[in-house]
Amino acid sequence: xxxxxxxxxxxxxxxxxxxxxxxxxxxxxxxxxxxxxxxxxxxxxxxxxxxxxxxxxxxxxxxxxxxxxxxxxxxxxxxxxxxxx
Amino acid sequence: xxxxxxxxxxxxxxxxxxxxxxxxxxxxxxxxxxxxxxxxxxxxxxxxxxxxxxxxxxxxxxxxxxxxxxxxxxxxxxxxxxxxxxxxxxxxxxxxxxxxxxxxxxxxxxxxxxxxxxxxxxxxxxxxxxxxxxxxxxxxxxxxxxxxxxxxxxxxxxxxxxxxxxxxxxxxxxxxxxxxxxxxxxxxxxxxxxxxxxxxxxxxxxxxxxxxxxxxxxxxxxxxxxxxxxxxxxxxxxxxxxxxxxxxxxxxxxxxxxxxxxxxxxxxxxxxxxxxxxxxxxxxxxxxxxxxxxxxxxxxxxxxxxxxxxxxxxxxxxxxxxxxxxxxxxxxxxxxxxxxxxxxxxxxxxxxxxxxxxxxxxxxxxxxxxxxxxxxxxxxx
Ligand SMILES: Cc1cc2nc3c(=O)[nH]c(=O)nc-3n(C[C@H](O)[C@H](O)[C@H](O)COP(=O)(O)OP(=O)(O)OC[C@H]3O[C@@H](n4cnc5c(N)ncnc54)[C@H](O)[C@@H]3O)c2cc1C
Numbered sequence: 001x002x003x004x005x006x007x008x009x010x011x012x013x014x015x016x017x018x019x020x021x022x023x024x025x026x027x028x029x030x031x032x033x034x035x036x037x038x039x040x041x042x043x044x045x046x047x048x049x050x051x052x053x054x055x056x057x058x059x060x061x062x063x064x065x066x067x068x069x070x071x072x073x074x075x076x077x078x079x080x081x082x083x084x085x
Numbered sequence: 086x087x088x089x090x091x092x093x094x095x096x097x098x099x100x101x102x103x104x105x106x107x108x109x110x111x112x113x114x115x116x117x118x119x120x121x122x123x124x125x126x127x128x129x130x131x132x133x134x135x136x137x138x139x140x141x142x143x144x145x146x147x148x149x150x151x152x153x154x155x156x157x158x159x160x161x162x163x164x165x166x167x168x169x170x171x172x173x174x175x176x177x178x179x180x181x182x183x184x185x186x187x188x189x190x191x192x193x194x195x196x197x198x199x200x201x202x203x204x205x206x207x208x209x210x211x212x213x214x215x216x217x218x219x220x221x222x223x224x225x226x227x228x229x230x231x232x233x234x235x236x237x238x239x240x241x242x243x244x245x246x247x248x249x250x251x252x253x254x255x256x257x258x259x260x261x262x263x264x265x266x267x268x269x270x271x272x273x274x275x276x277x278x279x280x281x282x283x284x285x286x287x288x289x290x291x292x293x294x295x296x297x298x299x300x301x302x303x304x305x306x307x308x309x310x311x312x313x314x315x316x317x318x319x320x321x322x323x324x325x326x327x328x329x330x331x332x333x334x335x336x337x338x339x340x341x342x343x344x345x346x347x348x349x350x351x352x353x354x355x356x357x358x359x360x361x362x363x364x365x366x367x368x369x370x371x372x373x374x375x376x377x378x379x380x381x382x383x384x385x386x387x388x389x390x391x392x393x394x395x396x397x398x399x400x401x402x403x404x405x406x407x408x409x410x411x412x413x414x415x416x417x418x419x420x421x422x423x424x425x426x427x428x429x430x431x432x433x434x435x436x437x438x439x440x441x442x443x444x445x446x447x448x449x450x451x452x453x454x455x456x457x458x459x460x461x462x463x464x465x466x
Pocket of ligand 1: 212448449450
């Protein structure tokens with residue numbers, strides 16, 4: 001699994017939930033105004049399940065989830081195998 | 086008056102839960118409803134049976150029970166007594182949140198007591214001025230002196246009369262935070278709310294917090310805007326799952342009572358069960374009980390898999406099961422005629438309890454808005 005793939009997968013997930021919005025990997029999804037707590041929970045569950053990581057409380061910061069790129073970087077930090085691939 | 090039978094079995098699956106409920110709950114549930122409380126003996130029996138938080142990890146004193154099985158267990162409890170199931174629901178919400186979000190120190194402090202039922206938890210979100218609209222909560226948590234000070238009033242707290250530990254949602258400077266507040270903390274005041282329509286034995290209370298001073302370790306989970314909301318979402322998701330399970334239990338209880346009654350009650354020389362109009366009601370109960378159970382199992386399977394789809398699956402299961410429970414409880418009363426309106430049969434209780442399921446953990450209207458929103462998103466994909 002490549003770094004880019006993680007990013008693309010995340011982007012796919014976000015786009016799937018909000019098809020009406022045009023979102024790219026560096027766009028701040030929170031600034032778009034549609035992130036509610038339900039989506040936030042789904043997003044964290046998606047990242048944890050898809051990349052087989054557990055996100056510790058201290059990493060659950062908004063900055064780690066603003067963009068698909070930031071989320072992919074978080075995954076890479078938490079999962080050396082994803083980072084190395 | 087004996088309200089409970091002795092010697093509980095260990096609850097590890099649906100079968101043992103059924104045995105526990107048939108022995109310790111079903112024979113007494115109408116009496117609990119009348120006296121407006123679940124007696125201490127039963128709370129202790131539930132603890133001895135390992136019922137309070139079997140999903141906690143073995144290190145936390147639990148049995149590591151998967152959530153599909155937990156749903157089956159809560160269904161069985163709901164079949165016997167929605168009030169006990171309600172107490173179990175809010176305790177489950179607190180215990181799960183501590184496991185999901187707690188620091189090692191918080192886990193160390195609370196998990197084993199929650200698992201053993203020595204500490205009973207309750208969930209404090211609703212207020213006199215805020216129900217469905219959680220953003221309207223007015224309870225505040227102000228950071229200072231290395232800890233927190235909480236002020237506000239929570240209403241409709243299930244188990245509030247009895248609980249030892251309140252999971253309180255309060256407004257912080259940044260957003261909404263979740264706080265673990267022991268009942269014994271100075272400034273916490275509990276006022277019983279009695280005579281509700283349904284779940285009459287669930288010991289509701291208004292809980293007020295008057296300059297309640299807490300340490301820094303009272304905050305559960307992160308406090309930033311983005312993730313603080315997740316503590317609430319996750320907690321409500323599990324509560325909704327438990328209420329969905331309880332609603333399946335109500336449908337099953339209606340079916341069991343109605344089949345038994347229809348077999349014996351005779352009109353025009355024939356048992357009710359031979360009348361096509363009665364058969365139609367029973368067949369709809371059978372079908373909806375199975376459908377609701379499958380929706381619940383699907384939500385549970387997705388939870389066990391850590392799949393984000395579980396949140397919507399749980400909304401759908403709860404919506405379907407709670408509305409079906411109301412329909413079938415009304416029909417169960419109908420099948421029983423005047424007996425159904427009397428205290429001699431449990432169906433009047435099922436009818437009153439079922440209505441509550443359409444209001445708690447996300448009302449019908451909120452469920453429909455959420456489910457339709459998802460449908461719209463899927464259509465525009
Ligand atoms: C028996 C019982 C036990 C409870 N236990 C707890 C507990 O343990 N902890 C806790 O925190 N709370 C508890 N509650 C409170 C429960 O969560 C709330 O009653 C519920 O969230 C609904 O809020 P409300 O009663 O303020 O109704 P409101 O939010 O005032 O809603 C009134 C009506 O308007 C509808 N409505 C609201 N918003 C909309 C909308 N946007 N569009 C269309 N219709 C809408 C609602 O569906 C409802 O029919 C309990 C309630 C009961 C009855």
